[in-house]
Amino acid sequence: MNIKIRDFCELLFGDLQNGIWVVDKNGSVVFANSSMKRFLGIEDNNRSMGIFDKYLSQQSLNGVVYYDRLAVKVKTLLQVIPFENMTMETTSGNHLYGSGMLIPYLDENSNYSGFFGVLENIKSCQNEKEFFGSKKSSEKKLQSVYRNSPVVAFLWSAEKDWPVKYVSENISQFGYIAEELMSGNLKYGDLIHPEDIDKVRNEVARYESEGKTFFSQEYRILTKKGKVRWVIERSLIERNEDGIPIHFQGIIIDITERKKAEKALEESEKKFRALFENANDAILLHDLDGNFLEVNKVACSKLGYARDELLKMNIKDFISPECTLTAYEMIKKAKDDKHSVFEVVHVRKDNSTFPAELSTSHFRYHGKSVILSICRDISERKQAEKKLKKYADELERSNELKDLFTDILRHDLLNPAGIIDGFTETVLEMENNETKIEILQKIRNNNKKIIHMIESASEFARLETMDDIEFKKIDICSLIDDVIENFEQDISQKNMDVEFISTQKCYALANEVIEDVFSNLLSNAIKYSPEGSKILIEIADKDDYWKVQVIDEGVGIPDEHKLHIFDRFKRAAKGGVKGTGLGLAIVKRIVELHKGEYGVEDNPKGKGSKFWITLKKYT
Known part of the structure; x- marks a missing residue:
């Protein structure tokens, strides 16, 4: 074959996916492209074309080879001849059945110079009967394939x-x-x-x-x-x-x-x-060995290198030595799992460092397996983490001090106060001098306030450490009766009237600590109400919950104080009455543990306040 023509055919058909072979006017195969050789199992560097006749001329019809009949037809009619199910044998002895067309080519005088075959499709067939049956029934399909051939x-x-x-x-x-x-x-x-x-x-x-x-x-x-x-x-x-x-x-x-x-x-x-x-983050595209393929402007700015410099580098070149092994392990993880996130320390061109979070993804890009790494500078986050850790340590230390202070309250202060109360009571029983009795009574009353304050502070500290409590069926009506009875002496001393309106048993889903809520609300009402006034306690049925209200005739609470009255150490002015403000803080905490609500309003019937809480019913 003329080398010039062979080179032409190679340029013309070499990279086509279709199988192409070229036949001269004498019927000899003079060229086959790589795809055709691959179909037949012939090595691509094999330049001997004589073997193609063997692989193409395999099947006959009435003694005439089918391929030869097609070749004669295209030479005689000088037009494109479509074919289907033409038998071809591979070098390994297997049989293929192809469809496509034979296209004549002419010289400058329009004379036949040969043809080139185009293999459009390949399939397998079980036997000769199936082949001929398929061939006879597919003429329309064959014409359609030929008319729509892209060549x-x-x-x-x-x-x-x-x-x-x-x-x-x-x-x-x-x-x-x-x-x-x-x-x-x-x-x-x-x-x-x-x-x-x-x-x-x-x-x-x-x-x-x-x-x-x-x-x-x-x-x-x-x-x-x-x-x-x-x-x-x-x-x-x-x-x-x-x-x-x-x-x-x-x-x-x-x-x-x-x-x-x-x-x-x-x-x-x-x-x-x-x-x-x-992107706001540095983005680096590299192969599975870590060699960079592409980087963005942020990456260049963050690392201090020019783009051309980075494209000659490997990911290990700017990862701190102690992080290199981790980086390669995570890249391998990204290859296996498609994605991974990990932290490293990057080294800039000037040898300064910064902590970074690398989010890596594995995918194919332009036919290659690559890793896309998004690098985020987490210096600020690391600083915030340090500050948070420092704050957590300080908070832990504060909690330790609080626990220590609580223990001191419960034991070191409460015990001496209890001893003072006991000795004061003994001396009062022995003393007949009215002046001395009055002084001793003041000592005992103030000591009781100290005891109450210590107990309240200890109780509040205990409640603050609790996240959950156990609930059971409790009759809060009976509980309120007990609380009122406990305050009989205080009520009597101020000549007050406490009315409790409830005509039924009120079962709530509560913890026994709820008694402290009623005690604090009644204690506040007694403490901040004038002598001879009335206190009303009501329990209202609100479908799924009970609403307990304690209404007094005291000086009331200004609107600007209502929002914070339940906060720790917050207490509105009460006409010279002093206190720590822990009572209502205890109420708030216990009600919160019960998933209930709390609040304060003006007495709807006049002077004073109405404190209320809600508790879930027991069903």
């Missing part, structure tokens, strides 16, 4: 806009009939998109003037209905003895779908690039 053969004249000497019938896929093109009424240039025609003319003129023999160009053509299709032309420039071009012979291939895919990929690349460059 169109042609022979243009090297004149202005290329008059058509020959074109295969499957030009019909663009809406044209071969005869109307070969009649001379329609030139090939008339099919080329108006925006591309000048570019194609200029490129053809350049190829001709430079003496080139092979022409390849992508451009748009218009179908007969005016739709745009992208094609790639691959043609041999044939010249006369004087070197003047006379013909273009070759193929055009419809690449519209490929162009659409390329455009979609280009748009995707643009979006990726925009996100890549405008």
Whole structure:
């Protein structure tokens, strides 16, 4: 085979996915592309074409080899001959059945010069009967496959806009009939998109003037209905003895779908690039060995390197040595699990360091396995973590001091106060002097206040450490009766009237500590109400819960104090009455543990306040 023609065929068909073979006018195979060799199991570097007849001429019909019949047909009719289920034998002895077409090519005088075969599809068949049955029933399908084949053969004249000497019938896929093109009424240039025609003319003129023999160009053509299709032309420039071009012979291939895919990929690349460059974090793309393929501007700025410098580096080059092993382990994890997040210490070009969080993802990019690492500087977060740890340590120390103080209250202070109370009571019983009795009584009353304050502080500290309590069925009516009885002496001393309105048992889901709530509310009402006044305690039925209200006739609470009256150490002015404000803080904490509500309002009947809480009913 002429080396020039072989090189032409290689340029024309070498990278096509279809199997292509070329036959000269004597019927000998003179070229096969890589895809065809791969289908038949022939090594790509094998240049011997004589073996192809053996692999192609395997099946006969009435004693005539099917492939030979096709070859005779294309030579005789000088038109494209479609085929289906043509038997081929591979080098390993297996049989393949292919469909496609044989396309004749002509010389400058329109004489037969041979053909090239295009293998469109390959399948397997179980037996000869199945093969012939399939062949006889698929003529319509075969014609459809041929008409829609993307490979169109042609022979243009090297004149202005290329008059058509020959074109295969499957030009019909663009809406044209071969005869109307070969009649001379329609030139090939008339099919080329108006925006591309000048570019194609200029490129053809350049190829001709430079003496080139092979022409390849992508451009748009218009179908007969005016739709745009992208094609790639691959043609041999044939010249006369004087070197003047006379013909273009070759193929055009419809690449519209490929162009659409390329455009979609280009748009995707643009979006990726925009996100890549405008991200607030450093982004690094590297292969599985850590060699960088791409970096964004933030990465260059953070690490102190120019882009060209980073692209010559490996990820290990700017990870602190103590973190290198961890980094490679996490990259391996990203490869296996597709994603991983870990922390490292990065080293800048000036050898300064900063902590970073690397979020790595494994995917394929341009056909390669790559790792995308998003690097976030977490210096501020680390500083915040240090501050938080310091605060947590200080808080833990404060809690330890609080627990120590609580223990001191419960034991070291409460015990001496109890002893003072006991001795004061003993001395009072022994003393007859009224002046001394009055002094001792004041000592005992103030000591009781100290005891109450210590007990309240200890109780509040205990409640503050509790997150959950156990609940059971409790009759809060009976509990309130007991509380009122406990305060009988205080009520009597101030000549007060306490009215408790409840005519039924009130079962609540509560803990026994709820008694402290009623005690504190009643104690406050007694303490801050004038002598001879009335205190009303009501329990209202509110469907799923009980609402307990303690209403007094005291001085009341200003609106600006109502919001914080239940807070620890917050206490509104009460006409000279002093206290710590722990009582209502205890009420608040216990009610919160019961998932209830609490509040204070003005006495609806006049002077004073109405304190209330809610408790869930026992059902």
